Amino acid sequence: MLRFFATRLAQLVLVVLAVTLLCYWMLNLLPGNPCVAAFGGAATEEQIAECERDRNLDDPVIVQWAKWGGDVLSGDFGKSYLTGRSFGEAITTALPRSLLLLAYSQILALGAAIPLGLWSGYKQNSLGDKIISGGAFGLLSIPVFVLGLVLILVFAVRLDWFDLSGYQPISEGLVAHFRVMFLPSVALAAGLLPVYLRLLRTDVIGTLREDFVGTAQAKGLPVRHVLLRHVLRPSSFTLMTIFGIQAAQAVNGAIVVEFMFDLDGVGSLLVAWVAAREFLLVQTLVAVIAVVFVTVTTIVDLLYAVLDPRVRRR
Amino acid sequence: MTQMTDAVTAVAVITGAEPEAPMRRQGRNLVLWLSAGWLVLVIMISVLAPWLGFLDDPYEPLVGPPEQGPSWSHWFGTDQLGRDMFARSVWGGRLSLAIAAPAVGIGIVVGGVLGVLAGYFGRWVDLAVSSLVNVALALPALVFALFIVTILGQTYLNVIIAVTILTIPAIARIARAQALRFAAREFVTVAHMMGAKWPRLLFREVVPNVVPALASIAFLAMGIVIIAEGSLSFIGMSVGSPSITWGNILSAGKGRLEDAPHIALITGGVMFVTLMALNFVGDEMLRRLDVREARI
Numbered sequence: 231m232l233r234f235f236a237t238r239l240a241q242l243v244l245v246v247l248a249v250t251l252l253c254y255w256m257l258n259l260l261p262g263n264p265c266v267a268a269f270g271g272a273a274t275e276e277q278i279a280e281c282e283r284d285r286n287l288d289d290p291v292i293v294q295w296a297k298w299g300g301d302v303l304s305g306d307f308g309k310s311y312l313t314g315r316s317f318g319e320a321i322t323t324a325l326p327r328s329l330l331l332l333a334y335s336q337i338l339a340l341g342a343a344i345p346l347g348l349w350s351g352y353k354q355n356s357l358g359d360k361i362i363s364g365g366a367f368g369l370l371s372i373p374v375f376v377l378g379l380v381l382i383l384v385f386a387v388r389l390d391w392f393d394l395s396g397y398q399p400i401s402e403g404l405v406a407h408f409r410v411m412f413l414p415s416v417a418l419a420a421g422l423l424p425v426y427l428r429l430l431r432t433d434v435i436g437t438l439r440e441d442f443v444g445t446a447q448a449k450g451l452p453v454r455h456v457l458l459r460h461v462l463r464p465s466s467f468t469l470m471t472i473f474g475i476q477a478a479q480a481v482n483g484a485i486v487v488e489f490m491f492d493l494d495g496v497g498s499l500l501v502a503w504v505a506a507r508e509f510l511l512v513q514t515l516v517a518v519i520a521v522v523f524v525t526v527t528t529i530v531d532l533l534y535a536v537l538d539p540r541v542r543r544r
Numbered sequence: 545m546t547q548m549t550d551a552v553t554a555v556a557v558i559t560g561a562e563p564e565a566p567m568r569r570q571g572r573n574l575v576l577w578l579s580a581g582w583l584v585l586v587i588m589i590s591v592l593a594p595w596l597g598f599l600d601d602p603y604e605p606l607v608g609p610p611e612q613g614p615s616w617s618h619w620f621g622t623d624q625l626g627r628d629m630f631a632r633s634v635w636g637g638r639l640s641l642a643i644a645a646p647a648v649g650i651g652i653v654v655g656g657v658l659g660v661l662a663g664y665f666g667r668w669v670d671l672a673v674s675s676l677v678n679v680a681l682a683l684p685a686l687v688f689a690l691f692i693v694t695i696l697g698q699t700y701l702n703v704i705i706a707v708t709i710l711t712i713p714a715i716a717r718i719a720r721a722q723a724l725r726f727a728a729r730e731f732v733t734v735a736h737m738m739g740a741k742w743p744r745l746l747f748r749e750v751v752p753n754v755v756p757a758l759a760s761i762a763f764l765a766m767g768i769v770i771i772a773e774g775s776l777s778f779i780g781m782s783v784g785s786p787s788i789t790w791g792n793i794l795s796a797g798k799g800r801l802e803d804a805p806h807i808a809l810i811t812g813g814v815m816f817v818t819l820m821a822l823n824f825v826g827d828e829m830l831r832r833l834d835v836r837e838a839r840i
Contacts, residue, residue, distance in 0.1 A: 245679055256695050367827075371820035373771045375778045375794055376812035383801045383809070481684035482775065489779045490798065500687065501779050504694045512691065519687055 238531055242524045249520045253513045254295040284308075285510065298514075307514055310503075317514055320499055325522070327397055328488065328495035332480055334411060335418035342419070343426035348457045350427070351434025351465075363431070366424035374483045378417040378490045385413060396492045414491040418483045422476055426469055433465035440464075473530045481523060576828050579821035586818055590638040600628035602635040602788055611804040621806040623796070633811045636788040637818070643783075644769040647704050648762055651711030651769075656758050658712070659719025664727050664746055673716060680713035689772060690781055698784040703776065707769050714768075718761055719754055726753040756833050763826030767819045774815065790815050 265281035286294045307317035350359040386392045392413050398406040437443060438461060446456045485497030496519065503512045593599060606626035614621045620629035662673035689706040696702040726732065732749045776782040777791025790811055797808025
């Protein structure tokens with residue numbers, strides 16, 4: 231277990247080093263002086279000189295990168311030269327929103343996929359299974375921005391059940407919070423649900439053929455008990471395995487969804503900074519996303535080890 | 545082995561084609577032909593768009609009253625400026641396909657070569673390719689696509705570069721799994737015992753068996769690239785204006801949902817049907833070729 235953890239930690243560090251170095255190298259490909267660009271073309275000589283000193287622009291790329299890494303580790307994430315707003319300030323508002331959005335969508339997706347997947351695997355080839363599987367296939371083909379538009383039209387514009395007024399924190403009350411967060415979470419969950427459902431269904435069909443399931447059924451245990459207690463756990467390994475990749479997909483979706491619903495999360499921050507040509511901030515943000523992301527998948531890996539004792543022994 | 549090395553690719557997930565298909569063979573055949581027919585139609589119209597006489601100029605304002613719903617003279621209605629939405633959808637699809645097709649083509653060639661080399665030669669080649677693929681797969685692709693487009697600029701070529709990079713790791717992974725599977729098969733061993741050298745083994749025995757899987761993956765990858773490009777253009781980061789893409793039609797239509805929902809909904813519907821057709825054809829090909837490794 232300790233070794234498993236150490237390997238994952240080493241992977242985490244390697245990924246972050248590789249990603250940030252790559253970003254630095256690509257940024258270096260940009261024609262012109264990033265410090266001139268950082269001020270939107272309206273900077274004084276001193277400002278540019280200060281920025282150049284800050285960013286160590288006279289050093290080779292690899293040294294710049296190392297110094298930047300040192301700054302970040304000591305808590306200096308840089309700031310926008312255009313607005314003067316610090317990176318830390320922006321990220322502390324944005325990150326919780328994005329993490330909540332991702333968490334809600336995973337809860338919704340798993341909450342729907344687990345019962346539907348168990349049931350359609352159990353009732354394989356029944357009419358219900360066909361409808362569920364067909365629906366999942368359709369859902370898989372709807373881009374998140376198309377589904378989001380339909381949700382907005384039906385539930386926010388026509389029925390007026392939900393708000394599109396931008397983010398409301400939980401402190402404003404749960405109702406206000408979910409009136410804003412529910413639709414984006416559903417839009418995001420819709421992309422995850424069919425993947426989870428199809429994998430679970432396939433694995434459930436496999437598990438149902440095992441002897442121990444037959445034994446449980448022969449003992450006269452109720453179907454629900456057999457499915458939840460005996461079938462679900464051994465059928466969920468593939469689901470856990472792909473969770474990391476799906477989380478990557480979810481982050482892609484979150485960028486679009488946050489943009490669409492004006493949530494001002496990390497994705498919106500990224501898009502805004504990219505549009506404003508704040509490359510120095512974009513670079514740090516990409517590094518932060520990579521770190522958070524790899525950390526989350528590492529935690530999931532550990533959960534995987536809890537679910538499947540075979541992983542622990544290795 | 546850890547989750548990251550076991551990771552399923554985004555493409556592979558979609559190919560969760562289980563042997564116990566939820567639909568009967570006849571039904572699947574019908575849907576397969578419908579899907580193929582739709583794809584042929586979309587491709588034909590997209591390719592021939594400049595020569596289709598009945599198509600309005602997609603940039604010409606006030607060919608009809610603004611924000612009018614679908615009608616006989618404007619099948620998909622008109623937008624805020626009174627431009628013909630059918631023409632705009634066609635030209636948007638044309639650009640989306642013109643980005644997706646080369647991206648998938650390059651992705652298949654580069655990813656296929658990397659994957660086959662890794663799967664066939666193993667050892668350090670495999671280690672190098674696999675590590676690269678795993679790192680790439682474990683990161684949110686759109687973030688990097690955005691970064692690439694910003695740095696290089698919002699041109700047609702750069703968008704292709706950004707979305708191509710996104711397809712390579714997934715395709716390499718599947719090609720590797722296929723190459724591994726076939727490299728261990730008896731006919732390859734026999735050819736080896738008969739004295740065949742590695743180029744022959746690779747190109748005459750292994751590669752021909754990997755190609756069908758890659759061809760089916762191409763359909764699925766096409767869908768993923770269309771979504772990726774759509775996401776980029778939806779947030780305004782694909783090919784710059786005044787180019788028309790499906791994504792920017794939807795983005796513009798978002799603001800008019802209340803009064804003129806047809807602008808976003810019809811184009812969104814066309815996109816959805818196209819993606820579903822791509823997924824169905826790819827899925828069905830994988831099922832028929834029995835490519836199970838695609839979802840390991």
